[in-house]
Amino acid sequence: MMLNTLVAVADLRKSYGSVEVLKGLDLEFKAGEIHAFLGANGAGKSTFLGCLSGAVTPSSGEITLDGQAFDALRPRQALDHGVGIIYQHFQVFEGLSVAENIFLGRELKKFGCVDKSAQIAEARTILQRLSVSIDPRTMLDDLSTGERKIIEIARALNVHPKLLILDEPTAALGEKEMAALHDVVRQLAHSEGLGIVYVTHLLDEIDEIADVVTVLRNGSVIWTKQKEDTNPTELAEAIAPSSSAMKLSAPSIRKNGPASIELEDYCSPFTGPINLSVRPGEAIGIYGLLGSGRTDLLESLFGARAHTGGSLKLGGRPTQIKNPLAAMDKGISLVASDRTEQSLFGTLSATDNLLMPHYGRSILPSLIRKPKRERELFSDLASRLSVHPPNPALLASHFSGGNAQKIVLGRWLLNQDADNQIILLDEPTQGVDIGARNQLYETLRQALNQGACVLFATSDPTEILTLADRTLVLGYGRQVALIDSPKNEHELVELAHRTSSAIHAA
Amino acid sequence: MSDYAHSLRSFSASRKPDNETGTTVNEQRKKIDWVEFSISAALPLAVVLIALFFYANSPVFFSARNWINISVQIAAAMTITIPAAMLLMSGRVDLSVGSLMALCGVVAGLSFETMGVPGAVAFTICIGIFAGLFNGVLIAVLGMDAIIVTLGSFTLFRGIAQWFAPNPVFGFPEAFLILGYGRWFGLPYLTWIMIGVLVTGLLVMRFLPIGRRIIAIGINDRAAFLVGVRVKWTVLLLYIAVGVACALAGLMTIARINSAPSASLGVDFEILVLTAILLGGVPFKGGKGSLLRVALAVVLLGMLDNGLVLMNVQTEAALMIKGGVLIFAAALDLIRTRRAG
Numbered sequence: 001m002m003l004n005t006l007v008a009v010a011d012l013r014k015s016y017g018s019v020e021v022l023k024g025l026d027l028e029f030k031a032g033e034i035h036a037f038l039g040a041n042g043a044g045k046s047t048f049l050g051c052l053s054g055a056v057t058p059s060s061g062e063i064t065l066d067g068q069a070f071d072a073l074r075p076r077q078a079l080d081h082g083v084g085i086i087y088q089h090f091q092v093f094e095g096l097s098v099a100e101n102i103f104l105g106r107e108l109k110k111f112g113c114v115d116k117s118a119q120i121a122e123a124r125t126i127l128q129r130l131s132v133s134i135d136p137r138t139m140l141d142d143l144s145t146g147e148r149k150i151i152e153i154a155r156a157l158n159v160h161p162k163l164l165i166l167d168e169p170t171a172a173l174g175e176k177e178m179a180a181l182h183d184v185v186r187q188l189a190h191s192e193g194l195g196i197v198y199v200t201h202l203l204d205e206i207d208e209i210a211d212v213v214t215v216l217r218n219g220s221v222i223w224t225k226q227k228e229d230t231n232p233t234e235l236a237e238a239i240a241p242s243s244s245a246m247k248l249s250a251p252s253i254r255k256n257g258p259a260s261i262e263l264e265d266y267c268s269p270f271t272g273p274i275n276l277s278v279r280p281g282e283a284i285g286i287y288g289l290l291g292s293g294r295t296d297l298l299e300s301l302f303g304a305r306a307h308t309g310g311s312l313k314l315g316g317r318p319t320q321i322k323n324p325l326a327a328m329d330k331g332i333s334l335v336a337s338d339r340t341e342q343s344l345f346g347t348l349s350a351t352d353n354l355l356m357p358h359y360g361r362s363i364l365p366s367l368i369r370k371p372k373r374e375r376e377l378f379s380d381l382a383s384r385l386s387v388h389p390p391n392p393a394l395l396a397s398h399f400s401g402g403n404a405q406k407i408v409l410g411r412w413l414l415n416q417d418a419d420n421q422i423i424l425l426d427e428p429t430q431g432v433d434i435g436a437r438n439q440l441y442e443t444l445r446q447a448l449n450q451g452a453c454v455l456f457a458t459s460d461p462t463e464i465l466t467l468a469d470r471t472l473v474l475g476y477g478r479q480v481a482l483i484d485s486p487k488n489e490h491e492l493v494e495l496a497h498r499t500s501s502a503i504h505a506a
Numbered sequence: 507m508s509d510y511a512h513s514l515r516s517f518s519a520s521r522k523p524d525n526e527t528g529t530t531v532n533e534q535r536k537k538i539d540w541v542e543f544s545i546s547a548a549l550p551l552a553v554v555l556i557a558l559f560f561y562a563n564s565p566v567f568f569s570a571r572n573w574i575n576i577s578v579q580i581a582a583a584m585t586i587t588i589p590a591a592m593l594l595m596s597g598r599v600d601l602s603v604g605s606l607m608a609l610c611g612v613v614a615g616l617s618f619e620t621m622g623v624p625g626a627v628a629f630t631i632c633i634g635i636f637a638g639l640f641n642g643v644l645i646a647v648l649g650m651d652a653i654i655v656t657l658g659s660f661t662l663f664r665g666i667a668q669w670f671a672p673n674p675v676f677g678f679p680e681a682f683l684i685l686g687y688g689r690w691f692g693l694p695y696l697t698w699i700m701i702g703v704l705v706t707g708l709l710v711m712r713f714l715p716i717g718r719r720i721i722a723i724g725i726n727d728r729a730a731f732l733v734g735v736r737v738k739w740t741v742l743l744l745y746i747a748v749g750v751a752c753a754l755a756g757l758m759t760i761a762r763i764n765s766a767p768s769a770s771l772g773v774d775f776e777i778l779v780l781t782a783i784l785l786g787g788v789p790f791k792g793g794k795g796s797l798l799r800v801a802l803a804v805v806l807l808g809m810l811d812n813g814l815v816l817m818n819v820q821t822e823a824a825l826m827i828k829g830g831v832l833i834f835a836a837a838l839d840l841i842r843t844r845r846a847g
Contacts, residue, residue, distance in 0.1 A: 304732060325734040336732050343732065345725045347794055352718050357733040359715030368713050411733065 006031050006163045006195040007052065007083065012061035014047050019400065021047045023219040024061070029163055032193040034185060036200060036210035036227075040239055040460055044219040045199055049165055052197075053085040054078035084161030086152045088168040088199075092140055099123040099136035102155045126154045129192075130184045146177025150184055157188075163195040164188065170205060182209050201289075201459070203232045203493060215239055236490035252449050253469060254280040258316030260453040261301075261422050265310035268293075268300030271477045273310055278453045280420070283444070285468030286457040288496055293477040294457035295337055298424045301455070302334040303327040315420060328357060330422075333412035337426035337457075339401070343408045346397030350387075351378040353396045354407050354414070363414055381410045385443055402436025405429070409440060413447060421452035428456055429463060441467055461492045541845065545838050549787070549799055552831075553806050560813035567813055574694065578762065580808035581696040582607070582755035583778055584801065588707040589747040591783045591800040596741055597724040597792030598645060600748050601656040603755075604775030605663035606637050608768055610756030612667045615675035615766035623681045631753045637663065638749020639742070646741035660776065667768040674767035678760065686761030696758050703751065707797045716740060724792030781828070782807055785835050806831070 007029045014022040021044050029035050039045050050056030051063065054075035063070045065081040073083075092101050099119045108118045123136035132150055140148065149169050156164055166185070170178045186209065188194045198209065206213055206227065213230055215222040215238040222238045260280050265273035271293030278284055286294050299305045301312070303321040312319055314330055321327045324334070336342035345353055351374050358364045364373065375392045382390035385406040387399075396404060405428070412423055423444070429437045444454055444467065458464060464471050465485065473481040473496055481495060560567040586603050593600055610630050617626040641659055644650045688695045711717035719740055722730040727737050755775075760766040784790065785807070786800030807828060814824040 302732075324732055325736065328734045334732060336729075341726070342729050345722050345729060347725060348718070348721060352722075356718065356722055356730070356735065359718055361734075364715075367715075369715060369718075 004031055005029070006065075008064040009051070010062045010064070012048070012051060012063065013059045014044075014051065014056065015059050021219050022051070022058070025216075025221055027214065027221065027224065029195045029197060031162065031195050032189055034189045034196045034198055034209055034211045036198045036206050036213045037216065038200065038203075038206070038213065038235065038239055039216035040462065043216040043239075045216055046167070048216070049085065049167055049197070049199065052078065052083055052163075052165060054083075079159060079161075082160065082162035083165065084156035084159060084163070085165040086149075086156055086167065086169060090145075090148055090152070092148050092151055092155075094139075094141045096140055097136065098127075098134055098138050098140060098143070098151055101140055101151055102126065102136070102158060104155070106158060123154070126157055129157070129187075130154060131187060132180070132184065144177060146173050146180055149173065149177075149181055153184060153188075161194065163197065165197040165199075167199045168201065169198070170200065170202065178205070185209060201493075203235055203490070206235065207232070233490060236493065253282045254451065259313070260315065260420060261455075262313040262316070263310065264313075266297075266307070266312055267309035268296045269306055269308055271296045271300070271474065272308070272479075274472070274479050276472060276479075276482065278422075278455065280451045280453055281448050282469050283448055283454040283456070283467050285464040285471040286455060286474060287459070287461070287464055287471055287492055288457075288474035289459070291476070292474040292496070294474060295426055296477070297474070298334060298426050298455065298457055299336075301327075301422075302332055302424055304334070314422070328362075331415075331420045332422045333424065335405075335409055335412065335423070335425040335428055337430070339404060339408060339431065344396050344404055347395055349393050350382075350396055350399065350407055351375060351392040354378055354381060354410055357411055358414065377414060381407075381414060384413075385410055386439060400436075401431040402440075405432050405440065406436065406443075409443065413443065421447065423447060423452055423454045425454065425456040427458060429458075429460070464492060542842065545842050548838055549785070549802055549806070549835070553802055553809070556806065556809055556813065560809065560816065564813070564816040567816055572812065572816075574697065576805075576808050576812045577697040577700065578694050579812060580804050581694075581700040582759045583775065583782065583808070584700045584804045585703045585755045585758065586748065586751045586775065587779045587782045587800060587804050588703050588797060589744065589751045590779050591786065591788055591795060591797055592707060592711065592720055593741075593744040593748055594780075594783050594788050594790070595724050595792050595795045596720045596744055597727065598652045598741055598744070599656065599780070599790075600641060600745065601653065601776045601780075602637075602641060602659040602663055603748065603752050603779055604772035604777075605660050605667065606634065606749065606752040607756040607759065607772035607775055608766075609637070609663045609667040609670075610634055610753040611760040611766040611771045612671045612675060612768045614757055615678065615760055616670060618679050618682060623679055626682075627757060630757055631750060634749040634751070634753025634756075635746055636749070637752070638746035641749070642742035642745030646738045646745065664768075667771075671766065671768045674765050674769075676765040678764060683761055683764060685757065686764070696762065699754065699758060703754075704797070704801050711797055716743075720744070721794060724794070726793075778807065781832050785832055787835075787839065789839075 005028050009025055009027050012022055012025040013020065025048060037045060047056055051058045051073070054073035054077060057072045063073060065073075065078075065083065068081070070077070093104065096104070099116070102123045103119045108115045108122065110118065120136045127134055127136065130150060130153065132147075134143070134147055134150070140151065143151065153164070153166075169181060173181065182205075185196055185198065189196045189211075200206070210227045212224060213227055213235070214224040215235065217239065257280070259277040260282075262277045263274045265275060267273050274297060276284065286297070288294055296305060300307050301321070303323045303326055307321065312321070319330065321330065321332070327334070340346065345356065348356075355364060355374055355377065359369065360367065363377070364370070378392040379390060381387065382392075387403050387406045387410070396407065399407065409425075409428070412421075415421065425444075429440060432440065448454060454467075456463070456467065468485055471481075471483050471485065471492070472479065473483065473492075475496060483495075557567070566572055586607070590600055590603060610633055613633050614626050614630040617629055621629055637659070641656055644655045645652045685695050690698055711720070719730065719735045722733075722735055723737055723740060731737050756772070759771060782803045783795075783800055786795065786803035788795030788800060810824065810828055810831070814827065
């Protein structure tokens with residue numbers, strides 16, 4: 001069957017500053033085809049999708065839409081030429097009905113007023129086209145997450161796209177809803193002839209839905225193949241080759257003495273019970289899909305969320321942690337998940353960012369600030385973690401992701417007394433390039449060798465292989481496994497995904 | 507420490523490739539951004555130009571006596587504006603300052619007879635602390651919305667003041683009135699208090715850890731909480747500071763006018779204070795700001811009041827000019843954020 005090409009990109013490149021995120025992509029997307037798009041975090045997927053939808057201006061290269069070539073697209077142009085995108089994060093509005101959500105911003109009008117009955121009728125047609133039975137008058141609040149995703153698709157169809165981009169549409173969905181969504185997507189591609197770009201992290205979905213598969217790594221296309229010509233092992237290898245797991249110095253777990261941190265049936269608001277004992281020098285990876293409770297558990301251990309049950313022992317002693325300040329006093333630190341949302345003060349200087357937890361305490365105990373000592377502390381850390389540029393007065397928002405993350409992590413490494421330190425990290429290398437990533441791992445390994453223990457949550461299997469001595473797998477808030485380091489990423493992905501579907505089936 | 511030596515070596519090894527980008531960063535810093543520069547210079551420049559304009563029209567404006575006059579006129583506003591600006595830097599607002607000032611003035615006026623001057627002053631300051639606690643507990647501790655709560659206490663405090671003293675209270679003891687006209691080293695006490703509050707504010711923001719914490723809370727209170735900043739406590743403390751400042755301003759004003767009119771004392775002060783803070787470049791959502799610029803804005807507004815009167819400009823015209831100045835300042839700030847964003 002010959003399918004005609006909807007969108008083609010040629011030698012598409014994008015750089016942010018000196019970092020090249022897309023290194024010359026050549027791709028084609030065809031009508032009636034589901035084109036799955038895979039890649040680890042930071043592979044350049046979002047940037048590429050942004051180029052297609054007009055949100056990102058490419059540095060060079062060409063995008064051909066409808067046979068018309070563009071250097072760069074504006075969002076409006078992309079829309080007019082039939083490119084629709086549905087983002088990973090929900091863009092629907094509670095408090096409005098399904099029909100109102102579908103027509104938001106493009107209301108059907110009669111005499112200048114919103115024509116409600118026409119909207120409802122039209123919405124019903126669109127939903128029927130998708131073979132789902134949702135009443136357009138239902139309030140969005142009453143819909144499940146899967147149904148909401150379908151409403152977003154319905155809204156996108158409203159502008160008659162030829163190519164529909166779905167960015168991790170199933171990331172927050174359960175097994176059943178996933179199947180329903182797959183039906184909708186297949187319907188659109190195979191019956192209606194839309195081109196679909198389908199981004200996912202789940203290898204099982206590929207088998208389920210894809211016609212063609214492209215793997216992206218470090219800003220380059222590794223290969224594009226027909227689904228029949230590939231298999232999960234090959235996919236996992238392409239996404240994150242085994243050799244890319246960096247070799248770090250050997251772990252030095254201390255067997256004697258009490259455990260640094262011991263959880264017995266520990267529960268946080270949405271997670272638990274967890275049973276885990278971590279020794280000084282040990283790194284525990286916490287792996288699970290989105291919504292598996294990783295963040296909930298870490299923030300609870302840091303006192304930023306409630307501890308709702310079970311016991312917590314630090315150095316063998318039962319402890320309660322009421323708030324982050326108490327956690328810091330006990331040597332616990334947290335590098336929170338979203339750097340810009342939860343960690344960095346963009347309009348304060350690098351020094352202020354680094355020292356914010358320490359002003360007036362621990363290493364800077366004096367009541368009056370000492371600018372010289374503050375600058376020394378920054379320079380010392382900047383050289384230890386090679387923060388670039390090593391400019392203590394530069395605003396934090398002017399640092400690249402990797403360097404900003406070094407500053408955020410550096411906050412908790414200023415204390416030279418690494419013994420009994422417990423470092424919690426939530427997605428520590430999100431938006432961090434590979435070079436800085438390895439430096440961060442090396443820094444953590446040094447802290448481990450000095451007797452700290454590390455618990456880090458990640459959705460990147462490579463990170464588990466690189467750093468973790470043992471791995472705690474979470475699924476839907478429950479501890480599903482505590483395993484010694486897995487042999488490869490695929491094993492881990494499979495485990496996390498299988499357990500989540502098993503729990504769902506139960 | 508071998509660890510340190512190692513990292514030093516790796517640092518100097520990585521120095522070479524870094525150097526290229528390093529110089530560009532330096533060059534960028536050396537190059538003066540003229541638009542940015544002129545926007546930041548706008549406020550001090552406006553103060554100078556307006557002063558010169560008034561001087562040209564009415565030479566009395568530049569007399570020492572007139573400057574002292576201006577300082578006395580702005581003393582109460584400055585006293586409240588400084589802590590209120592710090593509060594806004596943390597992302598919270600207090601709309602109840604004028605009413606609280608009236609309440610404190612009335613309380614002081616009514617208690618001189620029974621408590622004596624020191625007792626009444628101390629009691630008034632306690633009322634300020636208590637009112638600050640009231641706002642602060644609702645907003646910082648219970649997490650209620652600052653605008654709604656202080657809009658409520660704006661009406662509430664005024665109501666209490668008028669309930670205590672339906673008619674103006676006047677005839678204060680001489681020992682208290684000296685606060686209004688007395689001088690020390692040639693400057694009125696009121697001016698000294700204003701300078702004291704300003705200098706304290708500047709020192710706190712510059713040299714004490716809490717200065718950085720206030721800004722951090724204003725940028726992102728969740729992130730501040732996660733690095734161990736006591737967000738609730740800090741915000742509560744700021745509301746108390748504003749409360750104390752309102753008590754001081756109330757005392758200063760009733761001493762100057764020898765009367766505590768519960769209906770008109772401190773009216774429109776919340777607007778005046780907020781205008782000065784925003785004019786001084788503190789964004790409404792907080793997260794940055796300079797107290798020196800805020801103080802300059804207070805001076806600017808005071809000069810306008812004084813100079814326009816000297817020029818016999820009607821008060822209506824003066825209102826229009828002051829409003830226009832604020833909107834103009836907001837427009838300049840928009841240019842700045844658009845460029846940055």
